[in-house]
Amino acid sequence: MHTTQRNPSPWELRKLTWKQLLLPLLLFALAMPVWADDKAKDEETLKNANTVLTDMLNGNTVPADVLARANCILILPSVKKFGFGVGGSGGRGPMSCRGGMDFTGKWSAPAMYSLSGASVGLQVGGSATDYILLIMSQKAVDALLAGKIKLGNEATAAAGPSGATAASTTGDADIFTYAKSSGLFAGASLGSATLDPDLNANKRLYGRDISVKEIMDASKVKPTPGGEPLVSLLDAKAGTHKK
DSSP states (O other), rough: OOOOOOOOOHHHHHHHHHHHHHHHHHHHHSOOOOSSSSSSHHHHHHHHHHHHHHHHHHTTTSSSSHHHHEEEEEEEEEEEESSEEEEEEEEEEEEEOSSSTSSSSBOOEEEEEEEEEEEESOSEEEEEEEEEEEESSHHHHHHHHOOOOBBTTOOOOOEOOOGGGGGGGOOSEEEEEEEEEOOOOOOOOOOEEEEEEEEHHHHHSSOOOOHHHTOOTTTTTOOHHHHHHHHHOOOOOOOHHOO
């Protein structure tokens, strides 16, 4: 007895295509971080940032000489990445800048930023990565203080120098990026991600609507309990700004 193999209809093919697209998008959505409107969570993020910086300085992942030349620092603990055909990343963390017109003052209270990014291509697996971004140029500082920026457009980002040559390396990048990863991931990078001030988190931390520029003014804002250890660490390890 012979059976006739039926070709799928255009509608069935369309349903299959939608299923193929929806699965990776659903997995990506589930992998993205969710942040509650909770000041305790904001303070925990600040403490985690301090832990990340301490670890990377002690392991010389971030050379002290390069940090000494930075105008600002942005720390993103445990940035989540996930991908299966369509990939992306998301995270948040604090930025602190040196005070004064020429960045010669003490480090400021931290302002919270969020990071988001997506890419299309070969994406395999998931990971959590700690990032430290050293803001080297005035151009990049101005862009970050003004609001949302996309790396690669308003500011160029490159892997930060390390090892014996770090002290003498200047480079052309506006931002030096350092990372420490766990898990497996291949595909999306931080190179085209977007950084945006987290105004809601900053309001929770400082008790009022406040701009990033105000937070960077040490005469107006003091660090919260979660941010104090981070600012103290920066003052201790990179209190003097080197050109």
